[in-house]
Each structure stands twice: as structure tokens, then as C-alpha cells.
Amino acid sequence: MRRSHHAIAGQRLAKCECGASRMSHRACPECGKYNGNVIIDIVARAKRDARRDKRKQTELRASGQTAETKEKEPAKT
Numbered sequence: 001m002r003r004s005h006h007a008i009a010g011q012r013l014a015k016c017e018c019g020a021s022r023m024s025h026r027a028c029p030e031c032g033k034y035n036g037n038v039i040i041d042i043v044a045r046a047k048r049d050a051r052r053d054k055r056k057q058t059e060l061r062a063s064g065q066t067a068e069t070k071e072k073e074p075a076k077t
């Protein structure tokens, strides 16, 4: 009766010391800590992502396909 998957339990979520909920046995995505130690440098990762976004935008502009102009076009109703 297709009920073999009813036994599957949900994700085990633990509460981080920063207050965010995280998966157990995984580093916290909010503060990058695991077991009290900083594992992931969140600030450096954010800076790197921002730099990558900026570079992608400039590359798009250079090729003449901007994502912003597409969004600004008024929708014809």
C-alpha cells in the first residue's frame, strides 16, 4: 500500500549556541561553529561570495546581457 516510507523520520535538528538550528553532526551555517570551535570562516566566505557576484555582474555587462535590464522591462498586460 506504498506505506514503506511512512517510517522515515524527519531531519534531526540541534540548536546551536548562537541560537540557530543546525543539523546534528554538522557545522552551524550561521556562525560556522562545531562543538564550540570555529570551523568555517563565515565572514571570509561572505566576502568571497560578494566578490564572485560582483565579477559575474561585470562579465555579464561586458557581454551585453544584464540581468537588471531584463527585470526592469514592464510586463505587457
Ligand SMILES: [Zn+2]
Pocket (backbone or CB within 6 Å): 016, 017, 018, 019, 020, 028, 029, 030, 031, 032, 033
Ligand atoms: Zn551557530
